Amino acid sequence: MILLKQFKYLKQSQQQCYINKLKSSLQFHFQWNKARLEFLLSFSTSLIICSTVKLNKIALFINNKAKYESNYRRIQNFFQNFKMDYLEYAQFVISHLPAKESFYLVMDRTNWKFGKSDINILMLGVIYKKMCLPLCWILLDKGGSSSTSERKYLLQKAIEMLGKQRIKALLADREFIGVRWIQYLIEQQIEFHIRVPKQVKSGSLLKKDRKSVTDLFKYFKQGVGVDRLRPVKILGYNLYVSGMRTKNDYCIVISSKDNYRSLEKYQLRWTIENMFGAFKSRGFNFEDTHMTDLEKLRKLVVLISIVYLWSVLIGLWYDETTPIKLTNFGRKRISIFKYGFNYLSRFIKKLLEGCIYNDFEFNEVNNILSCT
Numbered sequence: 001m002i003l004l005k006q007f008k009y010l011k012q013s014q015q016q017c018y019i020n021k022l023k024s025s026l027q028f029h030f031q032w033n034k035a036r037l038e039f040l041l042s043f044s045t046s047l048i049i050c051s052t053v054k055l056n057k058i059a060l061f062i063n064n065k066a067k068y069e070s071n072y073r074r075i076q077n078f079f080q081n082f083k084m085d086y087l088e089y090a091q092f093v094i095s096h097l098p099a100k101e102s103f104y105l106v107m108d109r110t111n112w113k114f115g116k117s118d119i120n121i122l123m124l125g126v127i128y129k130k131m132c133l134p135l136c137w138i139l140l141d142k143g144g145s146s147s148t149s150e151r152k153y154l155l156q157k158a159i160e161m162l163g164k165q166r167i168k169a170l171l172a173d174r175e176f177i178g179v180r181w182i183q184y185l186i187e188q189q190i191e192f193h194i195r196v197p198k199q200v201k202s203g204s205l206l207k208k209d210r211k212s213v214t215d216l217f218k219y220f221k222q223g224v225g226v227d228r229l230r231p232v233k234i235l236g237y238n239l240y241v242s243g244m245r246t247k248n249d250y251c252i253v254i255s256s257k258d259n260y261r262s263l264e265k266y267q268l269r270w271t272i273e274n275m276f277g278a279f280k281s282r283g284f285n286f287e288d289t290h291m292t293d294l295e296k297l298r299k300l301v302v303l304i305s306i307v308y309l310w311s312v313l314i315g316l317w318y319d320e321t322t323p324i325k326l327t328n329f330g331r332k333r334i335s336i337f338k339y340g341f342n343y344l345s346r347f348i349k350k351l352l353e354g355c356i357y358n359d360f361e362f363n364e365v366n367n368i369l370s371c372t
Contacts, residue, residue: 015354018362025370029092031085039078044307045348048341052285053300064352079296086136089302090161093126093133093309096371103127104265105135105158106171108272109146110279117292118143121301124154125272126162127171131312131336132271134305135161139294148180155190169193171269177254179235186237191257193266198250202232202241214250217243225263242266278337279304283311307344308337313368315340 023037030040039062046061047053059071066074097103104127111120120140125132136157138150155170169191177196185192201210213234220226222245231238240259243252253259253266279286284304291297315336324332324339334342347365350356 015351015356018351018356021362021366022369025366028370029095030088036078036082039074040303040306043075043078043303044310045352047284047303047307048311048344048348051283051345053289053304054285055290079291079299082299084299084302086298086302087161089305090136090157092306093135094161096133096309096313097126097128102166102168103162104168104171104268105155106132106269106272107151107154107176108173108269108276109140109175110276111140111143112287113143114290114292119287119289119292119297120144121297122146122150122154123272123276124158125275126158127268127271129316130268130271131316132275133309133312134275134301137298137301139298139301141294145175148178148184151176151181152184155188159188159190164189167191169265171266173269177235182235182237182239182254186256191255193253193255193259193262195251195253195266195269196234198252200234200252202234204233213241213243213252214245216241217245217250217252220245222247227259227262274335274337275308278308278311278335278341282335283308283337283341310369311340311344312337313340314343314365317364317368318343 019041023041026040027037030037032040042062043058046058049061050057052058055072055075059068059075062071062075106125106127107123108125109120109122111118113119118140120143121137122140123137124135126135127133136154138146138154140146140150159167167190170185170193172192172194174195174197176194177200196213198212198214200213202213202216203210213232216228216232217226225242225244228241228243232241234241234254240255240257240262241252242255242259242262243250244263251263251266253262255262278284281287284307286304289297289300291300315338318339319336324334324336327333344365347356347361356362
């Protein structure tokens with residue numbers, strides 16, 4: 001009996017030691033007090049285990065030593081009262097990027113409805129190893145598209161944090177066009193590769209007989225990407241154009257400096273679509289939230305993004321040591337995010353059960369979180 005009690009004590013002591021190390025790793029990036037750091041770690045691990053942002057589900061796992069009602073009130077208190085420094089999160093992302101490299105930024109928007117309320121997020125992500133990491137965002141207090149001023153605000157934040165020299169180019173879809181927006185990007189000397197709708201006209205704005213931009217590519221073979229060698233007047237500016245005619249549509253991309261491999265660069269925009277998928281049905285079921293308050297939602301996006309980033313980095317590391325199996329078509333059977341998320345789920349369950357005895361494994365996972 002005495003030996004059994006000693007074993008349980010040692011097991012709990014080792015478990016607490018591991019938990020304290022994870023909290024220290026988070027404290028390196030987030031200068032929160034002890035209680036808030038404990039909440040951050042507990043919420044993150046609970047989010048991994050239950051794979052949903054429903055607070056009533058997370059309250060079941062956040063602290064097994066406390067009553068459910070107490071856990072739920074603790075969660076509500078965090079979202080209601082905690083004043084979050086969002087710059088800390090952005091620096092957390094940047095600290096995990098190689099210091100001397102430059103990166104593509106990608107801008108996109110995701111939205112859905114909860115009752116009569118619009119949940120509308122304008123997101124700017126940074127692409128690292130063909131994975132999009134959420135950098136900064138705005139919760140729009142409306143449905144529909146973003147304005148030029150909202151886009152400028154978001155991009156300016158990224159410029160301040162990363163510096164222009166570390167931004168390769170901005171990638172965006174057809175929603176993100178407009179004369180004032182293109183003018184801003186050119187003035188800021190930010191290279192861009194943005195898809196345009198087929199209704200956009202080419203030629204001088206003063207001409208009445210301007211033609212659709214699709215006319216530049218309609219005589220080329222279907223499925224063949226073409227880079228126009230000379231710039232074309234679009235939206236009042238001389239821009240480089242690349243395009244491809246598909247079976248039912250056109251993919252036409254405008255670029256500011258040159259269009260070398262522009263279509264290939266633009267394809268990286270899909271990384272943010274994959275990220276939104278991970279936020280939603282393929283990961284955290286973000287659309288299940290009943291929150292409509294914009295400030296609370298902004299905090300929730302931070303918490304999701306921390307776990308998403310951790311999962312992606314774990315997935316990249318684990319894929320190097322134990323490569324993901326490929327399908328017959330040469331594609332990975334599972335995404336990098338899901339690979340890391342599943343690994344973390346198993347890891348957290350073992351940690352909470354006191355079943356981690358491999359210091360090397362723990363240190364690897366913890367070092368990825370702390371970026372050391």
